[in-house]
Amino acid sequence: DSGVTQTPKHLITATGQRVTLRCSPRSGDLSVYWYQQSLDQGLQFLIQYYNGEERAKGNILERFSAQQFPDLHSELNLSSLELGDSALYFCASSERQGAKNEQYFGPGTRLTVT
């Protein structure tokens, strides 16, 4: 158990819908990252938050948005869903201190868009 929690574990929804994925980082970790894993694109970085503020953006679509709340949990909002958005979405967290800064991943949310 990495200490990072994600809900829900599975999500099935229809095209055009909107969903929210939730992540709670490890206790004490201020940085939260979102990654998307799909068969055709592999593992891709979407966005990072540090202590409530957006820190870095990757290949995140405009239909997607995220935020980190004062209690440090984060939500990834996906709207106007398309079939191609079906993927495993991971949240990871790190403590930012130290040289290693390894990222610990949550179990992921498997999104299926039908």
Next chain:
Amino acid sequence: AQKITQTQPGMFVQEKEAVTLDCTYDTSDPSYGLFWYKQPSSGEMIFLIYQGSYDQQNATEGRYSLNFQKARKSANLVISASQLGDSAMYFCAMREGQGDYKLSFGAGTTVTVRA
């Protein structure tokens, strides 16, 4: 350009033998970190080992060791004494810079351990 290249899509290894997973990387940043993660069929990503660009020694963590060749820009993972539970997908990843920056992942290598 690909930052992380894993050229072996799949590998078979006999139980109790060692296996080496290849990883090459591309960066112009002198400060970077290299990571290996394991993804079993259940889907979670498990951190295995880390090597910093300034580390003089190759990293080791139990049965995992990292063969770091900086001049060749390679960071191969060696799993010794393979076990059936090692069957999984293995990802090499890189963080450029010193700090809490994003990871760039390779395509992964599937390892299947045979009894």
